[in-house]
Amino acid sequence: MAEEYSLAGDARYRPALGDFAAYVRGLLGGARVVGLSPGGVPFSTFWLASGRYPIGRSSLRHYLTPELEDEGGHIGYDIRPSERLKGYGKLILRLTLAEARKRGLRRALLTCDADNFASAKVIEWNGGRLREQAVSKRSGKLISRYWIEL
């Protein structure tokens, strides 16, 4: 999976290409607040898989900071390039929202680049209501903020 992302020019799984065990330990530590970066929040990681074949991953942040309220929100997700356009994006967000509900969250904030049409569709399909658009302090790009009632 990490190789596939790299070949598609996406560096997000590059850390997994080196020491995979350390990569997984880092994700597990995220949920236990171990070794979080300054300003980081605890998060849970979920994998969408068919048997042992990983299809996608999502992160559920346990609470928001002002920075995450600005951009990032409660949930991030991605589907491996070869499995996109098959409905898995909608599915992984639906399943992650169910996990958020189990944790007691009553509504979830989702953000995405305004030109990320696939992600906007995934969010709206899952009940996301556009709250506002703003310019990202990180990228300078237009971003959309949505709330989903749980």
Ligand SMILES: CC(C)(COP(=O)(O)OP(=O)(O)OC[C@H]1O[C@@H](n2cnc3c(N)ncnc32)[C@H](O)[C@@H]1OP(=O)(O)O)[C@@H](O)C(=O)NCCC(=O)NCCS
């Ligand atoms: C966003 C992402 C998770 C969508 O995954 P996916 O499995 O392709 O999504 P789905 O198959 O559920 O498609 C959802 C909708 O988006 C549409 N869509 C998918 N890719 C699209 C694209 N590149 N352009 C326009 N629409 C697109 C689909 O046709 C579908 O529309 P429909 O409801 O009218 O049928 C995936 O593109 C991805 O991993 N992107 C990189 C990471 C990312 O952007 N994550 C979100 C951060 S906010």
